[in-house]
């Protein structure tokens with residue numbers, strides 16, 4: 314890949330639409346416009362032009378000379394009628410101009426990154442914004458695409474560099490013990506609160522939950538009303554319900570938007586000593602899915618209560634739901650310890666409390682109000698490495714040289730977060746997430 318190339322791609326979706334946007338970026342953009350629309354329009358002003366000669370379509374043309382463009386290069390947009398035939402004809406006409414080629418997925422964002430328009434966390438935020446399905450996901454992704462994480466991590470890195478400068482200065486005066494001691498104390502005064510901030514940031518999983526969706530598995534004995542509950546929450550007949558115990562075999566998954574927060578809810582086979590091969594396989598899948606979940610919703614039949622999930626699920630976060638409460642509820646002393654939500658999938662009683670509980674766990678609290686949370690495993694990995702280095706700095710009895718080295722390691726991991734350093738290996742993975750044209 315060479316950035317001397319001029320790239321072109323449709324930036325809007327694949328299907329027919331009223332209007333489609335074709336993006337062009339790179340040094341030959343001006344030449345492309347001269348060939349396709351004649352005179353180059355005024356920067357950043359839409360002009361209506363025939364596109365191609367003879368005209369392939371009549372559309373709006375936008376010209377963004379470098380560096381004031383999304384990629385930082387010369388860029389143009391052709392906003393044309395959104396049929397497959399128009400888009401294909403116009404893209405081919407662009408490709409007929411010398412020095413142009415089709416953009417690979419994420420190529421525009423990659424150029425924006427390479428030209429310093431976006432850092433890596435902003436690029437990731439942009440990818441999340443394009444994929445956002447709920448209101449809270451949109452808010453989080455927009456904030457990240459506009460630098461919420463970049464500012465946080467750059468601020469931390471700047472503090473670290475200050476501490477590093479102190480330590481390095483101390484090394485220069487290593488023979489004056491009081492100076493060395495003094496800078497060590499001053500550096501620690503920077504590092505200790507920074508370490509606390511990183512710890513608190515790492516302890517908060519709400520951003521990842523919001524980005525990925527809270528994975529909830531409905532589990533319980535057969536016939537407890539698990540599938541009925543899934544259908545009630547999904548507001549459609551997603552799963553088969555019957556009076557027969559052992560109805561559900563496969564895992565059935567629905568995506569819910571609970572108050573703007575995404576929840577991936579799975580219904581599973583009732584867990585009992587299996588009868589027959591198919592049911593046993595269903596139970597095996599139920600347990601595997603439940604073990605993998607963020608949360609298990611253990612559904613208890615009020616008319617035939619099985620109070621506790623089986624041993625493999627004991628370590629999970631479990632919310633208990635006492636279903637069929639329309640038949641009456643067992644005496645409270647039987648279930649005070651597990652504090653179940655009391656529900657009826659049939660009448661809808663108690664569903665709202667369940668939805669509130671799930672929405673809270675799915676990250677509702679992080680969704681608004683400027684709360685900033687990391688959103689990806691990549692962030693967690695770098696932050697853990699940075700924290701570990703800072704912990705060694707504060708807690709071990711290290712020489713000043715080794716302490717300075719720990720600060721360098723911590724700063725390097727923060728630099729990798731924003732893409733300042735050492736990122737070649739992660740770039741491919743991040744940009745490949747995009748569709749063509751972004």
Ligand SMILES: Nc1nc2c(c(=O)[nH]1)N(C=O)[C@@H](CNc1ccc(C(=O)N[C@@H](CCC(=O)O)C(=O)O)cc1)CN2
Nearest residue numbers: 324334336357375377380381382383384385390430439
């Ligand atoms: N038609 C169209 N709509 C779009 C985009 C686009 O590329 N084209 N976007 C694409 O993602 C988003 C808007 N984001 C954009 C971000 C930066 C620049 C840009 O030209 N930035 C320049 C100039 C800024 C200015 O004039 O104030 C810069 O940063 O230097 C354009 C769009 C959503 N809507």
Ligand SMILES: Nc1nc2c(ncn2[C@@H]2O[C@H](COP(=O)(O)OP(=O)(O)OP(=O)(O)O)[C@@H](O)[C@H]2O)c(=O)[nH]1
Nearest residue numbers: 535536537538539540541555559560561583658659
């Ligand atoms: N009265 C009453 N009946 C319910 C309620 N929820 C479910 N049922 C009934 O209980 C029976 C079993 O419901 P399902 O939803 O199929 O139960 P399940 O837990 O998915 O069962 P398996 O898939 O076999 O494990 C059906 O006859 C439902 O109509 C409820 O809240 N109240």
Ligand SMILES: [Mg+2]
Nearest residue numbers: 539540560561
């Ligand atoms: Mg079922």
